[in-house]
Amino acid sequence: MDVSEGAVSIEVPEASGGGEGAASGVFFNPDQELNRDITVAVLRAFGDREERAERYFDATAASGIRGVRAAAEGWDVTMADVDADAVSLARDNLDRNDLEGEVLLQDANAVLHDVDRVFDVVDVDPFGSPVPFADAAFANTRDLVCVTATDTAPLCGAHFESGVRRYSAVPRNTEDHAEMGLRVLLSTLARTAARYDVGVRPVLSHVTDHYVRTYLELDHRATDADAALDELGNVHHCPECLYREWEYGLLEGERQGCPHCGGDNVVTAGPVWLGPAHDADFVRDVREHLSEEMGRFDRARDTLETIADELHVPFHYNQHKLYKRWGESAIAMDDFLAVLRDAGHEASRTHFGGTRFKTEADVGEIREAVLAAN
Missing domain, CATH: 3.30.56.70 (N2,N2-dimethylguanosine tRNA methyltransferase, C-terminal domain)
Structure with a gap:
């Protein structure tokens, strides 16, 4: 089956996406086109801002669609996958678009730990949790780490025990569960990066359909890692009157009940990321780098416009x-x-x-x- 996205055309298996048989063969998710459209716009905007940035790594290539689109934007692309069929298909999709790129039959963590390779932008977009790739990504990326998480139930607290195990945090399934998932993910990524004396600054984040996507600019000093950790804390939520409040710090403060209604059912989530989840100027710049050949142009434009104007409050x-x-x-x-x-x-x-x-x-x-x- 041929699929066109943006300026490229690729071949994907008939059973890819959300239909029956999607779990077999090389995975391709057409519902992620918005994600990929915004990614291309981010690469354009970030490339203009960081002119020396040129090497892009797609850690989980699958059909190669994300890496092929990056290559079409002029990036020096490397892709990796542990599935031989995926590697073959990704190579074919580069060739059919007359694009250069390297596709490796190798685990992404091994590629990232290769001392002879340096990547400016690393894109982690696996099926499920990105946590298994986070250490290697932050330890070995120069400028920007892009992360997708599709396991939203653990992130937002709907699958509580799984969320605690996977993200080393206490998620809560409140009515602002989408933002809960985003801020739990950001907290985990910030703490992972800090182990390597790397500070993260989210320049764009969005929660769309059933996934969380964030773009983290990196600073490689211990003081930057400390500053990122200073953005962590806890959110307190009263399910009775819907009161919320937050406090900075990795240690949870004692709750004596809801200060608004006096209820004693206040729940606490944390550590979560309390700082800004986007840079408004960068988001507006990304919006200007969208182009009308993108299949999700209108939705991407509207989403980015709303994000740019969002207040930096850690709940809604x-x-x-x-x-x-x-x-x-x-x-x-x-x-x-x-x-x-x-x-x-x-x-x-x-x-x-x-x-x-x-x-x-x-x-x-x-x-x-x-x-x-x-």
Whole structure:
């Protein structure tokens, strides 16, 4: 089956993607086209900013679509896979697009630990958790590590024990579970990088459909690793009144109950990443590097526009759930955000969903602003 994405055309197995038989043969997921479109735009924007960056490594090649698209952008591409059929297909897909690149039948960790190789950008996009590749990626990448995680149930706390084992954190399955998953992942990656005296700075992150994607710019000093660890802490959530608060530090502070409603069912998640999950200027630059031949151009443009304007608050609220809790009908989101801003609170939409918003106001202040506007 031939598939066209962006400026390239590749061959993929008929059974790839979400249909029956997808687990057999070389995997190709058409639902990840948005992910790949944004990746190409990131490579364009980052390449303009870091002109010396030229070597790109796709750690899990599969059909080779991601590496082929990077090669079409002028990157010096290396791909790896432990499946011989995948390696053969990735090579064929480079050839059919008249592109150069190296495809290795080798485990990505072994490639990354090869002292004769240096990569500027490493892309870890496995099926499931990226954790098995994280140490090697941070220990041996110069500039940018791109990470996808598709095991969202452990990340967001729906599969609690698995999340604790895999990510060395306590995830909680609250209504802002998508952002919970993102910030648990960022925490794990920051702590992994710090073991190698590497600091991470998320320049773009998004949670789309059933995966988490983040791009981490690296700084190679112990003080940078320390600064990244300073961005970790805990989020406290009251399921009764939906109050939230956060605190910095790796040690959990004692909770005596919810300070808003007095409930004693407050749950704590952590350590999670509390710092910014994106760089607004970089996100806007990436948006400008999208191009209309991309299959998910419109969705990518809208997603990046929303992310660029998101507040750097480490959780979000569901407007409809708040209004339901208050026994009232929700108003239009733009009007609702205007109410909060008129009351002196910063507020923004989020890319996590149309009824989700961020604000530095707590639930009491949100309710007070709504009552005052009625």
